[in-house]
Ligand SMILES: Nc1nc2c(ncn2[C@@H]2O[C@H](COP(=O)(O)OP(=O)(O)OP(=O)(O)O)[C@@H](O)[C@H]2O)c(=O)[nH]1
């Protein structure tokens with residue numbers, strides 16, 4: 001995984017961000033030189049690069065890296081994939097779960113690759129709707145399955161900590177393609193993601 005060690009951060013980007021965050025701290029009335037804050041701009045610079053690393057990752061390459069020929073025609077569901085993203089309006093986190101399913105058409109992919117693809121698109125500035133369709137389209141375009149379904153349930157900190165300040169609202173978005181556009185298949189999927197059977 002990229003960005004797990006400090007030397008993997010791009011030096012030019014990191015130093016530019018450190019300057020920016022030092023200046024932001026001053027504008028917010030803080031003293032960037034006080035003891036607790038001296039390393040904060042650097043930590044923020046690294047945290048933001050980590051949280052936006054999806055721009056340099058390729059969902060198609062990830063899915064293709066573990067694409068296996070297999071004659072399975074039943075629905076495959078990876079549910080409750082936790083995700084953390086940031087809204088592009090406020091750059092505040094939204095977080096929740098993704099449920100992803102597909103019906104193979106000759107090819108399957110490694111289960112972990114489905115979760116990795118969720119992160120590829122979550123670790124960017126997003127709206128939940130686009131995140132949902134990007135995951136669907138990446139699976140559709142690489143595995144060429146008979147159908148793909150993605151449901152995301154998330155809470156948005158920009159609606160909780162500020163703004164409308166609603167603590168309990170959860171936003172659900174969905175993106176269906178192929179077989180999942182049929183009511184029967186979609187109902188089977190929604191039934192399975194709601195079940196407590198593991
Ligand atoms: N559709 C969509 N909207 C989002 C998402 N994340 C945040 N938003 C919304 O983006 C909107 C931005 O609206 P603006 O009126 O420009 O921003 P604002 O004045 O900060 O709005 P308030 O949050 O209502 O105070 C807000 O309604 C947010 O709730 C998302 O993933 N999808």
Ligand SMILES: [Zn+2]
Pocket residue numbers: 087088089090091092156158159
């Ligand atoms: Zn927001």
